[in-house]
Amino acid sequence: MALEKTFELSARGSNVRQEIIAGLTTFLAMVYSVIVVPNMLGAAGFPAESVFIATCLVSGLGSILIGLWANAPMAIGCAISLTAFTAFSLVLGQQVSIPVALGAVFLMGLVFTLISATGIRSWILRNLPASIAQGAGIGIGLFLLLIAANGVGAVVGNQAGLPVKLGEFTSFPVLMSLIGLAFIIGLEKLQIKGAILWVIIAITIIGLIFDPNVKFGGEIFKMPSFGEQSLFLALDIQGALQPAILPVVFALVMTAVFDATGTIRAVAGQGNLLDKEGQIINGGKALTSDSVSSLMSGVFGTAPAAVYIESAAGTAAGGKTGLTAIVVGIGFLLMLFFQPIATLVPNYATAPALMYVGLLMLSNVSKLDFNDFVGAMSGLVCAVFIVLTANIVTGIMLGFAALVIGRIVSGDVKNLNLGTVLIAIALVAFYAFGWAI
Numbered sequence: 001m002a003l004e005k006t007f008e009l010s011a012r013g014s015n016v017r018q019e020i021i022a023g024l025t026t027f028l029a030m031v032y033s034v035i036v037v038p039n040m041l042g043a044a045g046f047p048a049e050s051v052f053i054a055t056c057l058v059s060g061l062g063s064i065l066i067g068l069w070a071n072a073p074m075a076i077g078c079a080i081s082l083t084a085f086t087a088f089s090l091v092l093g094q095q096v097s098i099p100v101a102l103g104a105v106f107l108m109g110l111v112f113t114l115i116s117a118t119g120i121r122s123w124i125l126r127n128l129p130a131s132i133a134q135g136a137g138i139g140i141g142l143f144l145l146l147i148a149a150n151g152v153g154a155v156v157g158n159q160a161g162l163p164v165k166l167g168e169f170t171s172f173p174v175l176m177s178l179i180g181l182a183f184i185i186g187l188e189k190l191q192i193k194g195a196i197l198w199v200i201i202a203i204t205i206i207g208l209i210f211d212p213n214v215k216f217g218g219e220i221f222k223m224p225s226f227g228e229q230s231l232f233l234a235l236d237i238q239g240a241l242q243p244a245i246l247p248v249v250f251a252l253v254m255t256a257v258f259d260a261t262g263t264i265r266a267v268a269g270q271g272n273l274l275d276k277e278g279q280i281i282n283g284g285k286a287l288t289s290d291s292v293s294s295l296m297s298g299v300f301g302t303a304p305a306a307v308y309i310e311s312a313a314g315t316a317a318g319g320k321t322g323l324t325a326i327v328v329g330i331g332f333l334l335m336l337f338f339q340p341i342a343t344l345v346p347n348y349a350t351a352p353a354l355m356y357v358g359l360l361m362l363s364n365v366s367k368l369d370f371n372d373f374v375g376a377m378s379g380l381v382c383a384v385f386i387v388l389t390a391n392i393v394t395g396i397m398l399g400f401a402a403l404v405i406g407r408i409v410s411g412d413v414k415n416l417n418l419g420t421v422l423i424a425i426a427l428v429a430f431y432a433f434g435w436a437i
Contacts, residue, residue, distance in 0.1 A: 007071055007321040014320040019073075021194035022319025023327020026075050028200045028345060029353045030310040030328075033059065033077045034335055037303055040080075044087035046098060046301075047229035052339060054231065054300035056224075060332035062293030062305050067325030070285035074267055074311040075328040076293045081259065081391075082252065083303035090248060102231065103240030106298025108252035109305075112291035115257065116284070127419030128265065131372065132399045134364045135379030136262040137269055139386030139395045140309055141361025146387060148354035151347050152177045172211055173348035176203050180352030188356075196317050196353045203349040214346050224336035231301025247435060252304060258393045258427070260290050260306045267307065270361060271315030312357045374410055378403035397431055400424040 009015055037055045042048040055078050062076030086105065090096050096104070149155040150164075152173040158165040167174055180199050187195035207214035226232050240249065264286055268274055273281045286307070293305035314324050368376040382399025386392050404424045407416050 026314030063329035067322030073319035073324035109294030135382030145358030
């Protein structure tokens, strides 16, 4: 069977049905991006219709690329954090024109690809200490949980001196999300295949029946078009090479390298896709796939791409091969024709899946070796500050700094390698000179 040979399904303990369910689960968990990204970039003056098409293309082609080339169950989409930077910092804040901003995105993808292809990024991965990698997994899980809970109003900002508090507990979105989370936990205990997907579908149907905000407008199909204000090939690379823009490109590259590296490592760990040495299976190909996808972003006219942490929803549903990613990719390419129903799945239908995955990722705490006290504490520093600063790279930077300084102070220098020290210095300098996003 061609699929068996291409994706090594049996060797990884999977089958076609399991991979399709996992792919649909990941797709439904991250399809919100085709709504959020156009809205965010639209606020900065990007034509929303063109961005919608571009976002679907980048997500679809990027996910198929990583599935075919790296045989990894990871999905690619336009990174929400880098979308926010592009829209609110670069275009609105620094008044950079949209073509120049797209040129910067393309250059970022080009440099990112060179870093990946030449092995620099793989070197970074190899020198990412296990404790920091596990801490990143814990932190990303908590961060994902917080994002999902905040998105439905279960956790909201607190004006009484503390950051957050419980939202309106009896509101329909909060109740649906928490009940959905409880159902997923129960169904997973019963080992019901595709439990996450079934809960998403069930809550969407309930929303259509009882929530007046979830409406089916009657129109399903629409031929894809970039629209009259197309951003396809509208990038200005020469403009992005101006001295004033190059620090932005550098910031995008550094953020993407560590953000995506931490995310890929966390998803691979969640899906048991690490070899005997703790390295990601086909990690180099996975890394290059998401950097090439950012090149597509600049060409099609949208925000930089990255592997989505929501990919862990698919690995939790049983995804183990690139077939999962290809199903996701096909889903996004089909979305090109279904723009009218892009908003049909409410966020409180996908929130339980994201919260469940976030909880699963907290299991990385058990992997921390507390016999190596400095390593374990540095991992926890990384985890906590990812959440407290709402930035994956910031947490990784503080974790590296704590690890290096802690080992020096404790006289445990023998457990430091040159790569770890160099990465720590580079990350601290990245923040100290104000280049961080």
